[in-house]
Structure formats: structure tokens, C-alpha cells
Amino acid sequence: MNLSVRDADVAELMDDPDCDPRRLAATLRRFDTVNRLISGWGAAYRSQLRPYLASLGAPARILDIGSGGGDLVLRLASLAARDGFDVRWVGVDPDPRAIAVARERTTSGVEFQCADAAALAAAGERFDVVVSNHVLHHLSAGELAVFAEQSLALSEGIVVHSDIRRSRLAYGLYTIGVTPFAPGTFLRTDGLRSIRRSYRVDELALALGDGWRVEAAAPYRVLAVGRADG
Ligand SMILES: C[S@@+](CC[C@H](N)C(=O)[O-])C[C@H]1O[C@@H](n2cnc3c(N)ncnc32)[C@H](O)[C@@H]1O
Incomplete structure (x- = not known):
């Protein structure tokens, strides 16, 4: 597999509107486990969200755009609650099938809406x-x-986009590591295609342009951080 160049043409199975709905729902539910293992949001919460919420010193509203099965919202909500922050959470996704799965998990202070940023x-x-x-x-x-641009327009404070950082090692480790979680889902095919579609730090910085700080986060993650006052 040649990972030296980003493969923007490879399509993910879950992005097909006619994909198998049961496999899609199983994939969205199992993002919970995969995100806990690979998404690095514990560190991103500590380095980005926690300091910002502490500086705010007031109740906050936080939006997750493209919230999928909703697990990240719940995880961040639990981390923020443990730190004593008063936060209301909104997850939005334009795909009603994702929102249906996320709503299975709705809890106090958390809301999921079928909508996009626009x-x-x-x-x-x-x-x-x-x-x-x-x-x-x-x-x-x-x-x-x-x-x-829309994510910045929706924020009065910070914007944090987290994604996979493309590398051969990430591809190799995911190929092996996803095996126990993959049956009945799109996780193997789409995870590997995601890595092929994902950015390196310099590529994402170039694609986003001015107003964003793009940094490598461990392991195999890239963070794009923007500020509303930019
Ligand atoms: C790989 S899933 C990630 C879901 C979730 N954020 C997670 O980490 O598990 C990508 C999600 O982005 C959503 N999405 C795609 N294009 C979008 C857009 N333009 N605005 C918001 N969400 C979008 C899809 O519907 C899908 O649920």
C-alpha cells in the first residue's frame, strides 16, 4: 500500500447511502470502542477543552459536528462533569441513521439533532x-x-477538529488491531480507507489555510485548532 500520497478518491462504505443499514448501525455503535482506543480525545480534552472551560468560568455549550453514534459527546461530557464543569452538549449529524444510533445513548444534558453546520x-x-x-x-x-469556515462561525471560543494522521505504521497496526472488533461492521474496510484518505500535518495545514494551528498528536493523530477571534 502506497501511503506517501493521500488517496482522496477511495470511497468509504458507510458514505454510500445504500449501504447495509444493519452493518452501518453496528459500525456506529462500535465506534465507541474504536474511538476510546485510537481517537486520543482524553489527551485532546486535557490539552484543549479543559483549559478553555476553566478559563471560561461559566456554564458552556459544546457542539460535536458529525457526531456519528454519539459516543464522543458522552465521553467528553463525562470527563467535563468529573472536572466539575457545567456543560450542555449538542451532537449533530446530517445522516439520520447516525442520529438514530446516537439517540439510543441520549442522557441528561446531551442532545442529538439531525442537522449540518449550515x-x-x-x-x-x-x-x-x-x-x-x-x-x-x-x-x-x-x-x-x-x-x-462554518465550524469557526459556530464557535464563540475554540474549535478542535481531530482526525487520523496517515502513516504506514498506523495502517499496519490498525490492520491487526481492528480484527476483534470488525465482524458485522464496516470497521476494517472503512478504517483502512480512512487512513488512506487522512492527512499528514503539513497537508492539512495547507488545506485549511490561515487561521488554523495544525499539530501532530500521539499516537497517529492530527489536531486542527482554531479560535473564533482568530
Ligand atoms: C467516520 S464518521 C465519524 C463519526 C463520529 N464523529 C466518530 O468519531 O465516531 C463521519 C461522520 O461525519 C458525518 N459527516 C459527513 N459529512 C459531514 C458534514 N459535512 N458535516 C457534518 N457531518 C458530516 C457523517 O454523517 C458521519 O456520521
Whole structure:
């Protein structure tokens, strides 16, 4: 597998509107385990969200765009609650099949809506923090520019987009590590295609342009951090 060049043409099975709905739902439910193992959001919470919430010193609203099965919202909500922060959480996803899975997990202070960033912006919504996980690599170049701009417009504070950082080692480790979690899901095929579609730090910095700080996060992660006051 040649990973020296980003493969923006390979399509993920879950992005097919006609994909098997049972496998899609199983995939969305199992993102919970995969995200806990690989997404690095514990560290991103400690380095980005926690200091910002502490500096705010007031109740906050946080948005996760492209929330999928909703597990990241619940995980961050639990981390923030443990630190004593008063936060209301909103997860949005344009795919109603994802929202149906996320709503299985709705809990107090957490809401899931079938919407995209443009709909929220049109409704005049603003949040203190906007995050996303594993969305950037799904988007075309044009979609990425719009998504980045809309995420900044929806935030009064910080924006943190987290995604996979493409590397041969990540590809090799995922190939082996996903085996116990893959049956009945798209996790093997889509995870490997995601790595092929994902960015290196310099590539994402170039694609996002000014106004974003793009950094490597361990292991095999890239973080794009923006500020509303930029
Ligand atoms: C790989 S899933 C990631 C889901 C979840 N964030 C996670 O980490 O498990 C990508 C999600 O992004 C959503 N998505 C795709 N394009 C989007 C867009 N332009 N705006 C918001 N969400 C989008 C898809 O519907 C899908 O649920």
C-alpha cells in the first residue's frame, strides 16, 4: 500500500447511502470502542477543552459536528462533569441513521439533532466550543473549506477538529488491531480507507489555510485548532 500520497478518491462504505443499514448501525455503535482506543480525545480534552472551560468560568455549550453514534459527546461530557464543569452538549449529524444510533445513548444534558453546520448557522446557533472527530478526511477539498469556515462561525471560543494522521505504521497496526472488533461492521474496510484518505500535518495545514494551528498528536493523530477571534 502506497501511503506517501493521500488517496482522496477511495470511497468509504458507510458514505454510500445504500449501504447495509444493519452493518452501518453496528459500525456506529462500535465506534465507541474504536474511538476510546485510537481517537486520543482524553489527551485532546486535557490539552484543549479543559483549559478553555476553566478559563471560561461559566456554564458552556459544546457542539460535536458529525457526531456519528454519539459516543464522543458522552465521553467528553463525562470527563467535563468529573472536572466539575457545567456543560450542555449538542451532537449533530446530517445522516439520520447516525442520529438514530446516537439517540439510543441520549442522557441528561446531551442532545442529538439531525442537522449540518449550515442549518445551525442559519438558526443563529453559537457554541463556546466546537469539536469534530474523524470528519475532515471524509470531505472533498471544497467541503473541507466550507466545514472549517462554518465550524469557526459556530464557535464563540475554540474549535478542535481531530482526525487520523496517515502513516504506514498506523495502517499496519490498525490492520491487526481492528480484527476483534470488525465482524458485522464496516470497521476494517472503512478504517483502512480512512487512513488512506487522512492527512499528514503539513497537508492539512495547507488545506485549511490561515487561521488554523495544525499539530501532530500521539499516537497517529492530527489536531486542527482554531479560535473564533482568530
Ligand atoms: C467516520 S464518521 C465519524 C463519526 C463520529 N464523529 C466518530 O468519531 O465516531 C463521519 C461522520 O461525519 C458525518 N459527516 C459527513 N459529512 C459531514 C458534514 N459535512 N458535516 C457534518 N457531518 C458530516 C457523517 O454523517 C458521519 O456520521
